Amino acid sequence: MKPSPRLSLNNGVLIDQVGCGLYKVPPEDAAGLVTMALEAGYRHFDTAAMYGNETGVGRGIGSLSSFVSPEDARGGSGESSPSLSREDLFVTTKLWNDDQGYDATLRAFDTSMSNLGLEYVDLYLIHWPCQQRGLYPESYRAMETLYREGRARAIGVSNFQPAHLDRLLQSAEVVPAVNQIELHPWLQQQELRTLHGELGITTEAWSPLGRGQVLQDPLVLDLAAAHGRTPAQIILRWHIELGNVTIPKASSYARIKENLNVFGFSLDDAAMDALAGLERGFRTGSHPDSVN
Numbered sequence: 001m002k003p004s005p006r007l008s009l010n011n012g013v014l015i016d017q018v019g020c021g022l023y024k025v026p027p028e029d030a031a032g033l034v035t036m037a038l039e040a041g042y043r044h045f046d047t048a049a050m051y052g053n054e055t056g057v058g059r060g061i062g063s064l065s066s067f068v069s070p071e072d073a074r075g076g077s078g079e080s081s082p083s084l085s086r087e088d089l090f091v092t093t094k095l096w097n098d099d100q101g102y103d104a105t106l107r108a109f110d111t112s113m114s115n116l117g118l119e120y121v122d123l124y125l126i127h128w129p130c131q132q133r134g135l136y137p138e139s140y141r142a143m144e145t146l147y148r149e150g151r152a153r154a155i156g157v158s159n160f161q162p163a164h165l166d167r168l169l170q171s172a173e174v175v176p177a178v179n180q181i182e183l184h185p186w187l188q189q190q191e192l193r194t195l196h197g198e199l200g201i202t203t204e205a206w207s208p209l210g211r212g213q214v215l216q217d218p219l220v221l222d223l224a225a226a227h228g229r230t231p232a233q234i235i236l237r238w239h240i241e242l243g244n245v246t247i248p249k250a251s252s253y254a255r256i257k258e259n260l261n262v263f264g265f266s267l268d269d270a271a272m273d274a275l276a277g278l279e280r281g282f283r284t285g286s287h288p289d290s291v292n
């Protein structure tokens, strides 16, 4: 399987457009799932302190030397090292709500690094703004420290609404590289996607399949039949066409492979227009203003 193409974040760091989501993967299954995803060609992994599986994810990452390097898999000269190294991976983790604040963020980061067994992460995100706590500008200042120290190659946010981005940018010195938000055909986040484009922030879609529910949409089923693809592949291809980074979560090797196999076809304007019509403001998760 070919690895995912990469996008450039606003600081030049490259991110695989399709990554492996790890929410609700039990800690005891995480190492096996990461190993399976590496085998399928994934190089980008999305975890969080809150998922409770960073240790298992780290163990799975520890198996990377048994896999072929992306240069080889991308059809390079064949002269490069046959095994993967840490630099070939993109690992994201997130700061949990209870750890917001400057010092607490630094401590939480150390705990995540120790759990993952890593020297650095590729992306560190504030998991939720937690508006009532009012600590996200301070938490972000700590993340800027980690960024300058090279312990996080990129920093960003998750579940930030326009007002949160606006307030953050009043004090931030580093524009967030990413805002990871719930995004799928039933919740298309047009306002945030436009704002991200203006600010140079990459849109990353969580619950890209609407936790599986959007797979049953009649239009998605029709497009799948017309393209000889699965419903999941149609939705993931829609994310690719929009320029989103996306991190579907699946439990079996067959689905993990299926979800990465979305680069050999495209959706035309008529299909994209039809999919744009599916917006219905449907959330599978919490509204960011209700999480504190």
Ligand SMILES: NC(=O)c1ccc[n+]([C@@H]2O[C@H](COP(=O)([O-])OP(=O)(O)OC[C@H]3O[C@@H](n4cnc5c(N)ncnc54)[C@H](OP(=O)(O)O)[C@@H]3O)[C@@H](O)[C@H]2O)c1
Pocket: 020, 021, 022, 023, 024, 046, 047, 127, 158, 159, 180, 181, 205, 206, 207, 208, 209, 210, 211, 212, 215, 230, 232, 233, 247, 248, 249, 250, 251, 252, 255, 256, 258, 259, 285
């Ligand atoms: N920042 C945040 O606040 C936040 C919140 C939620 C999620 N996330 C991230 O986003 C990732 C993905 O979101 P998600 O897990 O909520 O939802 P999702 O990826 O939209 O959907 C996952 C569901 O779809 C099913 N599925 C996956 N591939 C499939 C396929 N090819 N065919 C049929 N069913 C398929 C999975 O089933 P099986 O597992 O049974 O295979 C699972 O039930 C998470 O794992 C996490 O990394 C971030």
